[in-house]
Amino acid sequence: MTAWIRFRLADGHTRFGILDAESVTEYAGDMFGDAISTGRVHGVDELTLLSPCLPTKVVALWNNFYALSEKLGKAPPAHPLFLIKPPTSVIGQREPIRRPPAYGGKIAYEGELAIVIGKRCSNVSVEAASDHIFGYTCINDVTAAELLNEDVNFAQWCRSKGFDTFSCIGPAIQREFDWRAARVVTTLDGVERQNYPLADMIFSPAEQVSLISQDMTLEPGDVIACGTSIGVGSIKDGATVDVAIDGIGVLSNTLALES
Template sequence: MKSWVRYRSRDDRIGFGLQDELGQIHVHDGDMFYTPIPTGVLLKADDVTLLSPCQPSKIVALWNNFHALAAKLGKTVPSHPLFLIKPATSVCGTGASIKRPKSYDGKIVYEGELGIVIGKRCSDVDPGDASRHIFGYTCVNDITAAELLNEDLNFAQWTRAKGFDSFGVLGPCIVPGFDWRAASVVTMLDGVERQNYPLSDMVFGPEQLVSHISRDMTLLPGDVIACGTSLGVGSIKNGSSVRVAIEGIGALTNSLT
């Protein structure tokens, strides 16, 4: 299955294209979401650096969206998706460093997740129409400076804790038509499996998420909904490598520096 990627070439040009099963990139012009135009140019994967596969105006990140994790935490499943916003400036791609904030020396946490990439502007979308607004799917590592969350007991600081530069890791590609129902998220920390959970355990599936969230805010092409995580969340030490993989999409690998 072909997938969409963004890249930086050796001459520092940023582009996008369809990556085939051999890893070759079929370069396109125009707009990935509206008018992708094949150019006939072919690039080898070794000749480029992959970037985040899209440039979202925001990442909408879910909390408590898996039955198994809710049961472990003793939480009831929500009647409406619970979410926070990660800013566009937090986005980075596979291979990029997750940068520890200079002002923070506490615990940093990984969360392997499925990401929904929006392909069409949507507002107040019905569940039955939501799939038409999904461009494809990607992998997400939702990074958190965990000790900042409740640093001030008067106000939970979700955006601050999750919004630092490089804390919204996306990639390596976007796969249209991906069948998430049979897939699992596998997260490896320094080569050791830490997460392996089925996406079928979601409280709200992708179409439901797009519909619900589009009634709370307008979603734009390239925006990402991070579907939330399940069991196995843990901390990353400086120098550690985290790999988030979903079979049928690929693997997202980054290290904390």
Template sequence: MDTWMRLMANDGSIVFGRVENGYLHEYEGLDQPVPTGAVLSLRALTPLAPCAPGKVVALWNNFHALARKLEKPVPDHPLFLIKPAESVIGSGETILRPAHYAGKIVFEGELGIVIGKRCRNASLEEAQAAIFGYTVVNDVTAAGLLAENPHFPQWCRAKGFDTFCCLGPAIVSGFDWRDASVVTLLDGVERQNYPLDDMVFTPAQQVSLISQDLTLEAGDVIACGTSLGVGSIGEGATVEVTIEGIGTLANTLHSPVAARQTQSEDARVV
């Protein structure tokens, strides 16, 4: 298992690499795992989302326990929507309430698959080999918009707002998701705690099946869907999603005005 992070240096440049004992061993990139030779102290760097996906493919109804609770059959094929690149933020960044939306905003703690190389019509084995590693996702949703229009469920809009795809803090390669759980705390109180081996489609199945539809690129993320315990995030509340072995992804929700007021505070948290 190796832990990979993406961070910003003081001069605004972005570095990516393997983390060991408080140091970043810089690599060319996700799709070029070649060390540059540079070794940087993490203390001088600001963490970012651990990759910069061109798109995030987010699954719905991919856990048996949630399917039972929703009284829906498990699907025959991954059911997904696309969250745009601009929705991605890293751990410690602020989830921004959309200016013209006063409704419920919910968290969904999830496992994220990070693609390591271009992947199209991949067999299960090719799909497995195309997985660079795993990260933690909070797939945020403006729940009140999903069914706002009775003729068109607005999955992309409700989940596609800027800052609505929290990723991080790191990517772990060689991670065994089968023994892991997703634990979500809301202001320190446990709200989700579900085992990843309850997934309907395994990560390799997801990558293989989705790659029959659309090309996955290096750095793209598949959010594996959530299970029981999804809930609403109040103004100023902090969601912490932990997958042991990967880390804790922490993000606080603010309205745009409050976010501006607490900007200096957030900077310290980052």
């Protein structure tokens, strides 16, 4: 199984490579194109993990699991329902989630599977979509929940989810991953809050890529957050959220204590 990561070395330089147990083989070039091994190997304890990709956008789905759709009393959508999160919202493994300075309300976690695009795609078929998927990772789609319906005239999905640090992505991009057999397990300070099967998705990853590519061009490194299921909750300042998916790893981020 091939797990790609981005990392920062002690000298401050940023690199990418393949994670193998307790070491990382460094590569140069383009992770999504001509990646060439430099021959350098680093110990995991010598580096700091970063977000495994730098998306131009994060496309985040809503109402993409049958269990949550039923709980909400919503019909399954005919087309993926989504919002766009900016690249400035992205952080990586163990980076702190930061509360917006002017917001003192509820902040919520959503543990999800994320698709990482590997090839530029526009108007691709479902059959061709898999060729455009580089791999999969974990995402915590963070929300300033009380801003969502602050204005009764307009639901503020992008504002409530687009703050800096509100897209936690990582720890690695797994190339070989059977999403149909995996579950998302989200814990809050070690207590399980979500445990749901990815097989319950309304739109499969290939369907998501195909249908969203009909709405916008997806670039290499872009991320699609596949949506979440039952168990979303709030994060207190200082609390840690872990999003675990077997075959990918555990993404861990803490909501920083207010200064």
